[in-house]
Amino acid sequence: MRLSVTPATVPAGTVSLRVVNTGALAHEVLVLPLPSGQTIGQREPGSDQRVDEADSLGEASHDCAAGKGDGIAPGSKGWITLTLRPGRYELVCNFPDHYARGMYAELNVTGR
Ligand SMILES: [Cu+2]
Numbered sequence: 719m720r721l722s723v724t725p726a727t728v729p730a731g732t733v734s735l736r737v738v739n740t741g742a743l744a745h746e747v748l749v750l751p752l753p754s755g756q757t758i759g760q761r762e763p764g765s766d767q768r769v770d771e772a773d774s775l776g777e778a779s780h781d782c783a784a785g786k787g788d789g790i791a792p793g794s795k796g797w798i799t800l801t802l803r804p805g806r807y808e809l810v811c812n813f814p815d816h817y818a819r820g821m822y823a824e825l826n827v828t829g830r
Pocket residue numbers: 744745746811812813816821
């Protein structure tokens with residue numbers, strides 16, 4: 719399992735994420751701030767096999783629609799538009815065990 723983002727660097731401001739699920743299982747993408755000194759993949763999943771998403775800025779998890787839902791089905795798409803400040807973000811799929819299995823990617827937002 720993996721999650722990739724293209725381009726991985728975007729200017730600050732309005733950012734639209736279009737999530738295409740090319741896999742065989744449902745997935746989602748959450749946008750979490752990446753604290754300085756931390757790299758992607760370092761979050762510790764809890765007993766529910768999910769990482770803490772309390773500081774999520776938004777998620778694309780609605781099948782064929784924007785925003786939050788129950789997941790994006792295989793072969794389908796979801797999307798979200800956010801306003802992001804300059805900084806580093808970690809995109810994660812927080813379905814149980816998906817983070818531990820490699821579903822994270824870094825998104826860098828640069829100043830104008
Ligand atoms: Cu997933």
